[in-house]
Amino acid sequence: MKIYGTTTSPFVRRVMVVATELKEPIELVNTATDAGTKELEKVSPIRLVPVAVVDGETLxxxxxxxxxxxxxRGTWGTWDSRENNLVNAIDAALxxxxxxxxxxxxxxxxxGNAYEKRQLDRADAIFEWLGTQVSKGSFTGGFGLPELSLICALDWMEFRKAYPIENAAGVESVRTRWRDRPSLVSTRPHT
Ligand SMILES: N[C@@H](CCC(=O)N[C@@H](CS)C(=O)NCC(=O)O)C(=O)O
Structure with missing residues (x-):
């Protein structure tokens, strides 16, 4: 699978991890370079990453x-309304x-402006809610899309120093639990 993306993007990392878990070989077209950006523009009018090209399809x-x-390529995780809710919340914070x-x-x-405050308040509210979901056992203990999405979001926020990660203390246990998983270790954000 050809993946257009960067080695920093949390959304790209998600698909890199799932592809790795399913043993799908990855060829990364690095869109952080000018040449890579041009390649991305040829395959996607949306110009957001990730984009995948595989078996003649562009996704x-x-x-x-x-x-x-x-x-x-096989089964990995499940996809029910509980997981959908968790991932939607994580996506909104991200x-x-x-x-x-x-x-x-x-x-x-x-x-200090109102737009910044609204975004930070939203992220705070989401991480607080996600913390209650951890306490309630909604992160079931397996490594699925909610766990993966959360870890990619937290690692990226920390890597970019984009959000005070201590505000997400209620979900830190999920990240700690999966820290050493090979598919996460090999895809940690880096420039
Ligand atoms: N809903 C998209 C979001 C992708 C997205 O926001 N990608 C960011 C990188 S993390 C991007 O390409 N940003 C470039 C831009 O905003 O121009 C997905 O799940 O793939």
């Missing part, structure tokens, strides 16, 4: 790639913090 979005991998990261990176001053 936009980590969830489509995940769905394709499960349909074509998108809020990614937005702030991109604005800062592009030189937009957001410190």
């Amino acid at each position: 936009f979005d980590s969830r489509s790639i995940h769905t394709w991998l499960l349909a074509n 998108h809020s913090i990614l937005d702030l990261f991109y604005l800062r990176r592009d030189g937009v001053v957001i410190e």
